[in-house]
Amino acid sequence: MNKRIFLLLPLLAFVAVGVFFYSALFSDPRELESALVGKPVPDFQLPDLLNPQQQTDVSSFGEGPYLLNVWATWCPTCRAEHEFLNTLAAQGVKIVGLNYKDEPTKARRWLAQLGDPYVLNVLDYEGTFAIDLGVYGAPETFIVDRQGVIQYRHVGDVNVRVWQEKLADLYRQAGE
Amino acid sequence: MSTLYRFCVALIAVIWAVSAQAAIDAYPFEDAAKEAQFRELINEIRCPKCQNQTISDSDAGLAKDLKDKTYEMVQQGASKQQVIDYMVQRYGDFVHYQPPIKQSTWVLWFGPFAFLLIAVVGVMIMIAKKRAPKAAAGQLTDAEKARLQELMKKDDSNS
Known part of the structure; x- marks a missing residue:
């Protein structure tokens, strides 16, 4: 009788492995949790994209909550999310931009043509501030709370679905 | 033939030297x-x-x-x-x-050893089981032998 139970072991092992692999099908290994969650936005000294004579630092972002959006004109997904960022800005969501390793003239033309949802854009031509933020691609969007602490990092485009399912709540909590 | 050979050797040498140079140039150290x-x-x-x-x-x-x-x-x-x-x-x-090594990476570090342990224990159990019945069959206690005799006698008389 006992031996019969042992015969079930391979089946149980198969089911366990199957559940593990099945769940892995729906998780994206490229989505990394930011190491900066719970830490303040690092400081930087970089020019303003629209006015390069003007130096900016972390205090230029002003009071939270805000979204810190990493973008570039060479990034197709940034183009895809731009309309929705315009929509969010129109709804009163505060967005600051980090123009990442981009041509400043192209970036300014992009904002002039597609609309500018950002209250401020930092020109990070070398990508130094981006390294301090742990940025590994574009677009990335950080949710920063009232105390200037990073609460969440979203990798990939911000769209209606992502906003409604996840980011809207986190943004609201960041403002509390 | 020998000129072609020399040319090839020279070409390879130049390509190798250029690529080696490039690798060093990128990050020069003293x-x-x-x-x-x-x-x-x-x-x-x-x-x-x-x-x-x-x-x-x-x-x-x-x-x-x-x-x-x-x-x-x-x-x-x-x-x-x-x-x-x-x-x-x-x-x-x-x-x-x-x-x-921290709690979230325990599976990563110790998982393989855990599986090894399970395998070793499993093999030991299998070996022990194979040996056990043989030893038992050869060595009935006196009481068991008596009972066996009795059962066999009964069986004979029934048939």
């Missing part, structure tokens, strides 16, 4: 110890963009930025641990190919 440390680091730091490659292997823009940063820090005299700490602070444990 201090051999620093260069060794740099090579070790870029083969241990994982590219966050193009996963499963070190920043040494990868051609991604970010990998180059991180190599540049590593070069700058090593040139300024940073220790190996300082460079790794710098990267982990920004990109998390993911960025280092030798993850630290």
Whole structure:
């Protein structure tokens, strides 16, 4: 009788492995949790994209909550999310931009043509501030709370679905 | 024939020399110890963009930025641990190919040994079981022998 139970072991092992692999099908290994969650936005000294004579630092972002959006004109997904960022800005969501390793003239033309949802854009031509933020691609969007602490990092485009399912709540909590 | 051979050898030599030159030129070092440390680091730091490659292997823009940063820090005299700490602070444990031992990485570090232990215990149980019945069959106690005799007699008388 006992031996019969042992015969079930391979089946149980198969089911366990199957559940593990099945769940892995729906998780994206490229989505990394930011190491900066719970830490303040690092400081930087970089020019303003629209006015390069003007130096900016972390205090230029002003009071939270805000979204810190990493973008570039060479990034197709940034183009895809731009309309929705315009929509969010129109709804009163505060967005600051980090123009990442981009041509400043192209970036300014992009904002002039597609609309500018950002209250401020930092020109990070070398990508130094981006390294301090742990940025590994574009677009990335950080949710920063009232105390200037990073609460969440979203990798990939911000769209209606992502906003409604996840980011809207986190943004609201960041403002509390 | 010999001119063609010489030409080929010369061509290979030139290509090799140019590529070797390029590899050295990218990150020139005067201090051999620093260069060794740099090579070790870029083969241990994982590219966050193009996963499963070190920043040494990868051609991604970010990998180059991180190599540049590593070069700058090593040139300024940073220790190996300082460079790794710098990267982990920004990109998390993911960025280092030798993850630290902590609760979330226990499965990673000790999982294989756990499976080995299960296998060893399993094999030991199997061996023990194979031996046990043989030993028992050969050695009935006197009481058991008497009972066996009795049962066999009964069986005979029934038939």
